[in-house]
Amino acid sequence: MKLQSERTMRWPDEKVEAVMGKLLIAGVLLAASVVLCGGARFLYLYGAATPHYRVFHGAPLELRTLNGILRDATARRGQGLIQLGVLMLVATPIARVAFSIFAFARQRDYLYVSLTLIVFTLLMYSFVGGLYDF
Amino acid sequence: MLLVIGKMNTLEFTLLIGIGSFLAGFLGSLTGLGGGAVIVPLLTLVFGIDIRYAIGASLVSVIATSSGAAAAYVREGYSNIRIGMFLEIATTIGALVGAFLAGMLATALITVIFGLVLLYSAYLAAVPKQESIGDGKPDRLATFLRLDGDYPTATGRQNYHAHGIPGGFSLMFVAGVLSGLLGIGSGAVKVLAMDQIMRLPFKVSTTTSNFMIGVTAAASAGVYLSRGYIEPGLVMPVLLGVLAGSLLGARVLITASTKNLRIVFSSVIVILGVEMILNGITGNL
Numbered sequence A: 001m002k003l004q005s006e007r008t009m010r011w012p013d014e015k016v017e018a019v020m021g022k023l024l025i026a027g028v029l030l031a032a033s034v035v036l037c038g039g040a041r042f043l044y045l046y047g048a049a050t051p052h053y054r055v056f057h058g059a060p061l062e063l064r065t066l067n068g069i070l071r072d073a074t075a076r077r078g079q080g081l082i083q084l085g086v087l088m089l090v091a092t093p094i095a096r097v098a099f100s101i102f103a104f105a106r107q108r109d110y111l112y113v114s115l116t117l118i119v120f121t122l123l124m125y126s127f128v129g130g131l132y133d134f
Numbered sequence B: 001m002l003l004v005i006g007k008m009n010t011l012e013f014t015l016l017i018g019i020g021s022f023l024a025g026f027l028g029s030l031t032g033l034g035g036g037a038v039i040v041p042l043l044t045l046v047f048g049i050d051i052r053y054a055i056g057a058s059l060v061s062v063i064a065t066s067s068g069a070a071a072a073y074v075r076e077g078y079s080n081i082r083i084g085m086f087l088e089i090a091t092t093i094g095a096l097v098g099a100f101l102a103g104m105l106a107t108a109l110i111t112v113i114f115g116l117v118l119l120y121s122a123y124l125a126a127v128p129k130q131e132s133i134g135d136g137k138p139d140r141l142a143t144f145l146r147l148d149g150d151y152p153t154a155t156g157r158q159n160y161h162a163h164g165i166p167g168g169f170s171l172m173f174v175a176g177v178l179s180g181l182l183g184i185g186s187g188a189v190k191v192l193a194m195d196q197i198m199r200l201p202f203k204v205s206t207t208t209s210n211f212m213i214g215v216t217a218a219a220s221a222g223v224y225l226s227r228g229y230i231e232p233g234l235v236m237p238v239l240l241g242v243l244a245g246s247l248l249g250a251r252v253l254i255t256a257s258t259k260n261l262r263i264v265f266s267s268v269i270v271i272l273g274v275e276m277i278l279n280g281i282t283g284n285l
Helices: A003-010 A013-046 A066-074 A078-106 A110-132 B002-006 B010-031 B036-046 B051-076 B081-104 B107-126 B140-144 B165-182 B187-197 B202-227 B232-252 B259-282
Strands: B149-153 B156-160
Touching: A013 A078, A013 B010, A013 B051, A013 B081, A013 B232, A066 A078, A078 A110, A078 B051, A078 B081, A078 B202, A078 B232, A110 B081, A110 B202, B010 B036, B010 B051, B010 B232, B010 B259, B036 B051, B036 B107, B036 B232, B036 B259, B051 B081, B051 B107, B051 B165, B051 B202, B051 B232, B081 B165, B081 B187, B081 B202, B107 B165, B107 B187, B107 B259, B140 B165, B149 B202, B165 B187, B165 B202, B187 B202
Parallel strands: none
Antiparallel strands: B149 B156
């Protein structure tokens, strides 16, 4: 068997799609468990307080940046853990796009490597820009 | 109703929002109309929550449900990853524009737009769909972009061609703007672009649309987070409730007859849409 056909055979669309499906489910379940842990901790600490969602103040500033969220989460504060879970959830479709770049490259489909790179760049611009700029 | 809620503590509030979100996710996935659209009206009209927090929580739950459902569809071989990836360029740019607009437009205007989109989604769900697959002639641009594909049917795999690429791409940009502005998946607009303009088979357009929703929503999430729209105490019950509800709904879907349920749920969406528009105009939210 020739090397090239073996390569395309090893990464047909069906296999790429199967891996992608597993990646998505794993990401969502992992993120949801982190949110659940954080939520339990949050309710344990603040369950008796009065909620304040009627008027918009915006989430606390330290819960809007990657560093702040990581600091909060490693201190095992509930809200930081929930935000960490949210970040993992947002990262799941981004990881799916990153995996597609790799899969299209394996298929030597360079047109789609480029198109996927555009989408990936836009996502990273929003994700990283959102977490560091403000 | 709002007065009672005003006196609740965080634990009671969280449980009620969790139950409401579970029902929204369950009915949304059972009827195929999506739970995301009713989450924002539920949080704003019933619980009196500021629409910016509601939109943030909704957006996060949309990422979860679409990724969860996409996993199943992708495995079954219905969704077309090339069509999805190509159109995601339009939806992610749109979503970034929409997320920035969300910070500039008055909340009353956003509320009215939300109501109009709800009414439009209910209308789309009510009109009988007509499959309009193309005449079988390949489109030059579609061929160049390798968008043609095949999908499983009862009689084996069926080939199809994509058409109307510029029109579909433009409408996808609009779907992205709405998603970023309102924190919804805007699956209805996505399906419209693929069903009617690109003339893809239903099964392919629905599943590919679902596949794209997560990426589109992820594009505005960063902007929402930096603006403080993502409030952890609220996101937690909404996300977990909608996710659990929609996963359960997807399992029941195979056995239950959903025709009457669709009518009921569509009516609920119409009422919520009208309520949102009225509230936006009178400035109650």
